[in-house]
Amino acid sequence: MKFEVHLDSVTGKTRHVVDLEKDGTVSLDGQPVDADVVLAAPNAVSVLINGTAFEIHIAPSLNGTYKLQTGPHEFQADVRDPRAWRGGKQGALEAEGRQQIIAPMPGKVIRLLVNAGDEVEAGQGLVVVEAMKMQNEIRSPKKGRVERLQAKEGQAVNAGDVLAWVE
Amino acid sequence: MFRKILIANRGEIAVRILRACREMGIPSVCVFSEVDRTALHVRLADEAYPIGPAPSRESYLRIDKLIDVARRSGCDAIHPGYGFLAENPALPRACTDAGITFIGPPPETMELMGSKTAGKQLARRADVPTVPGTDEPIENAEDAQSLARTMGYPVVLKAVAGGGGKGIRVVKEDEAFASAWRDASSEALNAFGDARVFLEKYLDSPRHIEIQIFADSHGRVVSLGERECSVQRRHQKVIEEAPSTVVTPELRRKMGEAAVRLARAGGYLNAGTVEFLVDASLNFYFLEVNTRLQVEHPVTEQVTGLDLVKLQIAIAAGHRLPFAWETITPRGHAMEVRLYAEDPDNNFFPCPGKILARRIATGPGIRLDEGVYRGWVVPIEYDPLLSKLIAWGNSREETIARLRRALDEYTITGIRTNVSLFRSILAEPEFLRGEIHTRWLDELLARPRPPAVPPRPGTEAAAAIAAAYWESIQPANPSRDGQANTEATSRWKQEGRRAQVDRQP
Numbered sequence: 001m002k003f004e005v006h007l008d009s010v011t012g013k014t015r016h017v018v019d020l021e022k023d024g025t026v027s028l029d030g031q032p033v034d035a036d037v038v039l040a041a042p043n044a045v046s047v048l049i050n051g052t053a054f055e056i057h058i059a060p061s062l063n064g065t066y067k068l069q070t071g072p073h074e075f076q077a078d079v080r081d082p083r084a085w086r087g088g089k090q091g092a093l094e095a096e097g098r099q100q101i102i103a104p105m106p107g108k109v110i111r112l113l114v115n116a117g118d119e120v121e122a123g124q125g126l127v128v129v130e131a132m133k134m135q136n137e138i139r140s141p142k143k144g145r146v147e148r149l150q151a152k153e154g155q156a157v158n159a160g161d162v163l164a165w166v167e
Numbered sequence: 168m169f170r171k172i173l174i175a176n177r178g179e180i181a182v183r184i185l186r187a188c189r190e191m192g193i194p195s196v197c198v199f200s201e202v203d204r205t206a207l208h209v210r211l212a213d214e215a216y217p218i219g220p221a222p223s224r225e226s227y228l229r230i231d232k233l234i235d236v237a238r239r240s241g242c243d244a245i246h247p248g249y250g251f252l253a254e255n256p257a258l259p260r261a262c263t264d265a266g267i268t269f270i271g272p273p274p275e276t277m278e279l280m281g282s283k284t285a286g287k288q289l290a291r292r293a294d295v296p297t298v299p300g301t302d303e304p305i306e307n308a309e310d311a312q313s314l315a316r317t318m319g320y321p322v323v324l325k326a327v328a329g330g331g332g333k334g335i336r337v338v339k340e341d342e343a344f345a346s347a348w349r350d351a352s353s354e355a356l357n358a359f360g361d362a363r364v365f366l367e368k369y370l371d372s373p374r375h376i377e378i379q380i381f382a383d384s385h386g387r388v389v390s391l392g393e394r395e396c397s398v399q400r401r402h403q404k405v406i407e408e409a410p411s412t413v414v415t416p417e418l419r420r421k422m423g424e425a426a427v428r429l430a431r432a433g434g435y436l437n438a439g440t441v442e443f444l445v446d447a448s449l450n451f452y453f454l455e456v457n458t459r460l461q462v463e464h465p466v467t468e469q470v471t472g473l474d475l476v477k478l479q480i481a482i483a484a485g486h487r488l489p490f491a492w493e494t495i496t497p498r499g500h501a502m503e504v505r506l507y508a509e510d511p512d513n514n515f516f517p518c519p520g521k522i523l524a525r526r527i528a529t530g531p532g533i534r535l536d537e538g539v540y541r542g543w544v545v546p547i548e549y550d551p552l553l554s555k556l557i558a559w560g561n562s563r564e565e566t567i568a569r570l571r572r573a574l575d576e577y578t579i580t581g582i583r584t585n586v587s588l589f590r591s592i593l594a595e596p597e598f599l600r601g602e603i604h605t606r607w608l609d610e611l612l613a614r615p616r617p618p619a620v621p622p623r624p625g626t627e628a629a630a631a632i633a634a635a636y637w638e639s640i641q642p643a644n645p646s647r648d649g650q651a652n653t654e655a656t657s658r659w660k661q662e663g664r665r666a667q668v669d670r671q672p
Contacts, residue, residue: 003635007627010619014627018635028628035628037636042541043524043580045633049625056633057580059523066637068630071575072590073622077634
């Protein structure tokens with residue numbers, strides 16, 4: 001599920017694209033992020049990014065936006081509805097050029113879903129990495145051809161290791 | 168001891184008194200207005216009775232209704248808490264008529280010590296220093312000016328009928344006296360229909376330091392030491408601490424003795440607070456007496472180890488004070504902040520509303536006295552005090568560190584609070600050095616604010632991810648307060664797991 005998030009804080013306004021994959025992987029602005037996200041308590045979302053812990057407290061605000069609070073910092077967030085937004089703009093979000101496929105978390109490659117040279121669709125699974133007893137499917141950010149497959153079944157990987165390239 | 172106690176209050180102080188009763192094994196009775204049916208004090212009560220509509224003059228200020236509830240429920244004592252009727256002599260009078268014990272001083276003492284001018288005269292008789300000045304209004308400008316010269320500038324002119332800061336002029340030099348006199352008199356005439364003005368020595372950067380006293384019905388009066396409440400916003404206390412950074416054991420003894428003399432002179436009974444202004448040379452001047460339990464009483468409890476509410480009840484029941492004041496020495500340091508539902512970024516405008524979620528502060532050296540809970544709607548009708556967060560430790564430094572840590576833990580979602588005010592005060596070098604006075608906070612708030620501390624790297628990414636995640640777990644038809652139902656909480660991950668399971672051979 002892709003979301004366009006507009007953040008407004010004392011330091012200024014920013015726009016981000018957050019992709020929450022069905023397998024639990026997260027990418028931010030097209031880059032995979034080692035992030036674990038859970039609802040820790042009512043209106044409290046816990047986010048672990050590379051182990052750094054954030055607790056974001058969320059309350060609905062005016063005009064359907066959200067008020068976010070973490071420690072002394074506050075953000076106003078406008079999250080665009082993914083279905084309404086997917087409409088005409090999806091092409092603009094698809095990654096362009098040669099893409100590195102990176103392991104978002106440390107784990108073990110348990111299955112290769114494609115072979116080098118295969119044609120793949122955007123969003124198609126390439127490699128399955130198991131971490132914390134969870135199987136995470138690493139997907140292609142674009143339609144194209146698997147140029148090279150670096151990952152091998154059974155291989156241990158660290159966060160940031162290159163698994164494949166898609167041309 | 169009492170059979171049953173009526174708690175004639177609401178909010179955190181009603182909860183505080185209820186807890187003391189419960190620890191003493193005394194059943195208690197709570198009262199509530201129409202908007203307080205689900206308030207925490209009612210939820211915790213043994214018995215609770217409605218006393219009328221939301222406006223306090225139709226409920227919490229109705230002596231007839233309180234006495235009626237006390238009679239019907241079989242109470243033989245009433246605790247007034249603070250605020251509402253706590254300093255109104257009509258309540259102890261009505262109690263006496265109904266044969267009920269009022270947990271506080273007798274009405275005559277309240278009248279004698281509660282009024283500013285009567286209290287000042289009593290202080291003079293008891294040889295307690297007061298701010299130099301006239302008790303009586305001054306007839307003409309010439310007499311006033313010569314008195315000001317004798318007293319030495321700066322002086323302050325105050326309307327006899329004063330209140331709300333009207334008819335007050337600070338005069339810093341002789342040349343400015345005549346025009347200040349005219350301004351104060353005409354403003355007093357316009358505001359109160361009474362042009363009379365009196366004169367006082369103006370203390371430049373005074374500290375507010377108060378002495379907690381207790382008097383039993385057997386003639387013993389003790390001091391439990393001081394609390395410093397110099398951090399005030401527009402004359403309202405914001406942070407209180409004990410001990411004060413400037414009070415030496417010698418000054419503590421002198422102030423304690425003065426407070427005890429005053430209490431004896433006024434025939435005081437039960438808990439009270441004698442407020443003083445302390446100047447830069449550590450001279451102290453009597454300000455006024457609060458003839459009740461104070462909001463900031465937990466600060467004294469934490470450094471003395473005493474339970475002031477239980478002491479109040481025991482003394483009202485005729486028990487003797489179990490200690491002499493010489494034995495009371497503060498141990499460690501304690502500090503309290505008053506968390507309000509108000510917006511510090513919008514001129515401290517009250518922000519009542521529904522508490523959607525809460526993460527409370529606990530751990531070593533932390534106490535939270537409060538009357539709120541998750542899901543409760545803070546009513547607009549009353550003082551928006553949510554919680555008193557109290558920290559204590561071996562030193563002032565450790566106490567401040569604990570308070571900062573607890574303020575980071577304490578989160579209320581759904582309504583605005585003044586927690587950011589405390590974060591900035593507790594980071595101010597002057598506050599950390601104890602260089603504070605009664606106008607310090609107002610001056611601090613008038614200065615341009617220091618730039619905000621930048622967030623940790625990753626905070627913005629975490630905020631964006633959390634916002635997207637929150638959106639993803641919202642049900643198609645969200646409830647009005649935006650609460651996600653638990654069924655939906657991990658929809659995107661559950662779907663992912665299911666998809667993987669399906670793929671398994």
